[in-house]
Amino acid sequence: MKNAVYALCTAVICSLGLAGCSGTYQAYRDTLSYAFKPPADIELSNEQVTASPVDLLYFRYGEQRQVVLALAFMEHNQQKWISADNAVVVMQYGRIVRTAGLPHNLLFVTASTEDPLTRGVTSLAGSSWQSLTDWQQDEYGYLVQSQFSQPKPETLVILDHSFNVLKVTETLSYKTRPQFWRFDQQWQNEYWFEQSSGQLLKSRQQYAPFQPLTEMVFVSRAARLAKAG
Amino acid sequence: MRLLKKLTLLAAVLLTLPVSAQVVVHSAGQSITFEQPVRLDAVLAPLVRSADIYWPAAALYDTNVPEAEQLRSETLTLLQELQQSAKPEVQQVLLQLASRIADWRLARRLPFVIDYDLARINLAANPLLPAGDYILQLPRRPDTVVLIGAIRGGIISHAHTPATAVNDYLQRAKLQSADTNLVQLLQADGRLVQVPLSGASTIYQEAQPGAALFVPFRSSLFSRDYQRLNQLLVELMQYRVAV
Numbered sequence: 001m002k003n004a005v006y007a008l009c010t011a012v013i014c015s016l017g018l019a020g021c022s023g024t025y026q027a028y029r030d031t032l033s034y035a036f037k038p039p040a041d042i043e044l045s046n047e048q049v050t051a052s053p054v055d056l057l058y059f060r061y062g063e064q065r066q067v068v069l070a071l072a073f074m075e076h077n078q079q080k081w082i083s084a085d086n087a088v089v090v091m092q093y094g095r096i097v098r099t100a101g102l103p104h105n106l107l108f109v110t111a112s113t114e115d116p117l118t119r120g121v122t123s124l125a126g127s128s129w130q131s132l133t134d135w136q137q138d139e140y141g142y143l144v145q146s147q148f149s150q151p152k153p154e155t156l157v158i159l160d161h162s163f164n165v166l167k168v169t170e171t172l173s174y175k176t177r178p179q180f181w182r183f184d185q186q187w188q189n190e191y192w193f194e195q196s197s198g199q200l201l202k203s204r205q206q207y208a209p210f211q212p213l214t215e216m217v218f219v220s221r222a223a224r225l226a227k228a229g
Numbered sequence: 230m231r232l233l234k235k236l237t238l239l240a241a242v243l244l245t246l247p248v249s250a251q252v253v254v255h256s257a258g259q260s261i262t263f264e265q266p267v268r269l270d271a272v273l274a275p276l277v278r279s280a281d282i283y284w285p286a287a288a289l290y291d292t293n294v295p296e297a298e299q300l301r302s303e304t305l306t307l308l309q310e311l312q313q314s315a316k317p318e319v320q321q322v323l324l325q326l327a328s329r330i331a332d333w334r335l336a337r338r339l340p341f342v343i344d345y346d347l348a349r350i351n352l353a354a355n356p357l358l359p360a361g362d363y364i365l366q367l368p369r370r371p372d373t374v375v376l377i378g379a380i381r382g383g384i385i386s387h388a389h390t391p392a393t394a395v396n397d398y399l400q401r402a403k404l405q406s407a408d409t410n411l412v413q414l415l416q417a418d419g420r421l422v423q424v425p426l427s428g429a430s431t432i433y434q435e436a437q438p439g440a441a442l443f444v445p446f447r448s449s450l451f452s453r454d455y456q457r458l459n460q461l462l463v464e465l466m467q468y469r470v471a472v
Contacts, residue, residue: 072349073346073349075280076279086347086351092280098284107284110370139435140392140435140437141392141438142391
């Protein structure tokens with residue numbers, strides 16, 4: 001009898017211990033499954049995009065999965081896109097000019113001359129621009145100079161619709177003497193403009209050479225253009 | 230007569246109640262009054278009129294800070310005492326520091342990020358301001374860095390230079406009696422960063438546009454007065470409302 005009670009107590013204690021561990025174990029399991037199989041990209045159907053009351057944007061930050069941002073505010077010539085986890089990406093004529101809530105943020109862009117992107121795709125070839133940028137990593141006033149390439153015709157498929165686009169490459173380089181030895185003094189941003197309307201449909205940008213590449217697809221804009229014809 | 234007394238008392242209570250719940254915000258020469266506690270986004274809504282605001286330097290200060298006045302008084306007293314025995318070069322700097330500090334506007338910077346975009350989408354970034362009197366600063370990108378302490382002039386504004394280490398700001402301004410082993414950098418976003426500038430521990434650190442850089446006075450083995458002055462100045466600097 002004494003042995004039976006002892007065995008019962010041991011079983012209860014062990015099962016309580018296992019139950020206590022199960023939360024931790026589950027967390028480890030989840031972490032491992034994310035590491036080996038990251039969550040899939042978010043893809044929307046044409047119907048979902050068209051039904052949305054606000055403009056949507058596919059957004060990929062570095063190696064992370066593609067998420068959807070919603071256009072929350074349009075003010076002072078800026079578009080402000082927000083994510084479900086409260087990040088903000090501020091764009092001016094398609095260029096990222098500020099971010100908030102990301103792991104590393106672009107704080108400010110100062111430019112003394114007009115960004116060539118404001119003039120549209122037909123005037124971009126050969127344009128140059130320079131700006132001072134402040135980054136969250138305590139780097140302030142870094143002079144970045146850029147040069148736009150000749151637009152090249154391409155085809156781009158968004159939401160199963162094929163678009164004739166003009167691709168423009170912007171080559172950017174640091175002009176400020178870097179404080180640390182860097183191999184990434186130069187990088188490229190890419191823009192895809194729909195040919196007939198001149199609207200920006202897709203862009204790949206790095207707002208600093210040491211930042212992850214950001215890819216954006218303007219899906220609501222694409223849906224409207226596809227519907228128009 | 231008793232009824233009149235009661236009515237007067239009631240009127241007095243009614244008149245004082247709304248005042249005590251008011252939130253008054255002063256910004257760029259105008260004052261806005263809210264009759265009750267208000268969220269940050271509602272305060273910012275009428276004041277954000279351009280895309281030129283430099284959000285890292287945006288700040289909200291509570292003006293009800295008796296402890297800051299106490300600190301200022303203690304600092305001014307110590308500055309005056311130290312002037313009696315200081316070398317002529319240092320004496321002049323202590324005098325200049327006292328004169329400038331007496332004019333500082335002091336308030337307590339509230340420890341949260343001021344960002345209109347984040348405030349509008351995230352409740353955690355949109356605090357409720359209790360009744361009180363506040364100063365809100367929404368500056369354009371500042372173009373200076375303020376140097377304070379053991380430097381020629383006591384307190385000077387230096388043009389912010391792109392991609393420049395804090396050490397470069399000190400080279401021409403620091404006094405012989407400056408202790409540059411560890412300077413204190415108050416970034417425009419409110420972070421206080423300790424910057425070692427001597428020996429193997431030297432680090433590369435840039436000042437944010439609008440930052441304040443405190444250069445300590447070298448303290449003596451025989452007197453802790455300058456050590457105390459350094460502590461007071463670093464504390465007081467954090468109450469300074471940047472103009």
